[in-house]
Amino acid sequence: MEIRPTTDEDLEVFVDTVHAAFGRFPETPLEGGGLWWSALDMDRCVLALTADGRPVGTAGAHSFELTLPGETIVPAPGVTAVGVLPSHRRQGVLSAMMRHQLGELRARGEFLSVLLASEATIYGRFGYGPATYTQELTVPRHRAAPAPLRASATTDAPVTGAAHGSVEMLRSAGCGEILEEVYDRYRRAQPGALSRPHRWWALRAGQPPISPAPRYVVVHRDADGVPDGYASYSLGEPETTLTVDETIATDATVFTALARFVLNHDLVSRVVFKHVPPRHPLRWQLADFRAGKVSGDMDWLWVRLLDVPRALTARGWFADGELVLDVEDPFLGEHGRHLLTVRDGKADCVPTDREPDLSLDVRDLGSVYLGGTAPSTLVHAGHIRAHRPDAATLADALFRSDRAPHCLHWF
Numbered sequence: 417m418e419i420r421p422t423t424d425e426d427l428e429v430f431v432d433t434v435h436a437a438f439g440r441f442p443e444t445p446l447e448g449g450g451l452w453w454s455a456l457d458m459d460r461c462v463l464a465l466t467a468d469g470r471p472v473g474t475a476g477a478h479s480f481e482l483t484l485p486g487e488t489i490v491p492a493p494g495v496t497a498v499g500v501l502p503s504h505r506r507q508g509v510l511s512a513m514m515r516h517q518l519g520e521l522r523a524r525g526e527f528l529s530v531l532l533a534s535e536a537t538i539y540g541r542f543g544y545g546p547a548t549y550t551q552e553l554t555v556p557r558h559r560a561a562p563a564p565l566r567a568s569a570t571t572d573a574p575v576t577g578a579a580h581g582s583v584e585m586l587r588s589a590g591c592g593e594i595l596e597e598v599y600d601r602y603r604r605a606q607p608g609a610l611s612r613p614h615r616w617w618a619l620r621a622g623q624p625p626i627s628p629a630p631r632y633v634v635v636h637r638d639a640d641g642v643p644d645g646y647a648s649y650s651l652g653e654p655e656t657t658l659t660v661d662e663t664i665a666t667d668a669t670v671f672t673a674l675a676r677f678v679l680n681h682d683l684v685s686r687v688v689f690k691h692v693p694p695r696h697p698l699r700w701q702l703a704d705f706r707a708g709k710v711s712g713d714m715d716w717l718w719v720r721l722l723d724v725p726r727a728l729t730a731r732g733w734f735a736d737g738e739l740v741l742d743v744e745d746p747f748l749g750e751h752g753r754h755l756l757t758v759r760d761g762k763a764d765c766v767p768t769d770r771e772p773d774l775s776l777d778v779r780d781l782g783s784v785y786l787g788g789t790a791p792s793t794l795v796h797a798g799h800i801r802a803h804r805p806d807a808a809t810l811a812d813a814l815f816r817s818d819r820a821p822h823c824l825h826w827f
């Protein structure tokens with residue numbers, strides 16, 4: 417088995433192989449549904465080839481930036497287009513590609529990588545852990561009456577937005593620049609969010625990148641007319657449903673205004689908000705708390721740490737404390753014991769031979785890294801071992817994020 421990097425000349429064979437792996441028929445790479453492939457960086461992809469040179473596996477990586485807790489922005493390769501032909505599965509092709517790719521990422525100086533998993537059973541063995549989560553919230557319009565917002569009379573807490581800005585429907589052609597700018601402001605402040613390279617927007621201006629269907633777009637502007645949020649949505653069956661793909665808001669009041677706009681839409685019987693983070697405040701803003709039905713609760717962004725000290729010192733921290741972490745990395749055959757010391761929002765992470773507070777697999781460290789999974793959950797689940805009774809409580813306080821991490825980018 418040979419794993420080799422690809423060039424632009426390999427695009428067709430790469431797309432052909434990954435389509436076969438996903439059970440789809442080839443499309444013309446730069447048109448229609450094949451558009452997605454034109455966003456690939458061919459110099460960040462690999463092909464797995466049999467001894468006689470037949471391509472049987474593919475893997476790639478996008479060059480993203482990831483926002484960490486504390487609004488630190490770091491490079492994050494986004495692993496994508498992973499597939500092995502059905503005829504060559506369970507023979508170690510993916511394992512060989514993952515080993516090659518992780519080595520290559522380290523050689524480039526990356527200290528973490530991320531992906532979206534087609535199945536939750538695939539990537540844990542390679543050191544990835546689920547780190548952000550997503551849900552759908554469905555609200556029947558006849559039950560969408562707003563709750564009076566108790567704090568709004570006395571404080572600057574979220575209000576309906578009407579008095580604080582405006583909502584405007586845009587023609588989808590030509591609004592890409594505004595959306596790109598709003599998305600960029602949003603993702604820089606949102607832990608777990610990924611950058612969207614300019615060419616993604618250029619490919620499909622006015623729609624969530626790489627969305628095949630037409631979308632309506634509403635933009636929210638602040639009192640000075642500056643765009644500070646948008647929602648992209650479509651109308652259709654079943655039962656005259658309005659489906660919001662993305663609600664991008666630079667603060668909570670903007671989300672409220674956009675949500676009110678779609679919930680007031682005539683000729684619609686229900687509104688589906690896709691990609692909301694768990695425990696989203698929208699349900700609290702409805703007079704009928706039970707009107708918002710949660711579904712599609714699942715993992716979204718998976719994180720893999722490649723250099724534990726660099727990763728831990730890169731993010732911001734919101735409580736002081738000290739923990740000794742004993743980290744196993746079975747796939748790469750590595751082990752490290754780290755003293756993590758947090759003071760005034762910054763961490764120091766050095767090797768130590770002190771007794772550990774927590775023993776954990778690198779995949780579990782990936783899960784807790786962005787603050788979206790409490791270490792105590794994984795202690796109670798039986799994955800992380802706490803060596804003293806208060807270690808999990810301290811770890812929960814330390815790994816917490818200033819804002820719950822969330823990612824809605826699909827790649």
Ligand SMILES: CC(=O)SCCNC(=O)CCNC(=O)[C@H](O)C(C)(C)COP(=O)(O)OP(=O)(O)OC[C@H]1O[C@@H](n2cnc3c(N)ncnc32)[C@H](O)[C@@H]1OP(=O)(O)O
Pocket residue numbers: 437438495496497498499500501504505506507508509510511512531532533534535537538541
């Ligand atoms: C980031 C992304 O692109 S996600 C998209 C992933 N791709 C797909 O879902 C496309 C359809 N599936 C495939 O192409 C293949 O089945 C792949 C890529 C998931 C797996 O490739 P393979 O070459 O079969 O994997 P490989 O042989 O290296 O398996 C390594 C181990 O993972 C296990 N494994 C592989 N795939 C799966 C799976 N889908 N579910 C559970 N376990 C799996 C194997 O059993 C093996 O376990 P072992 O080490 O205990 O024996």
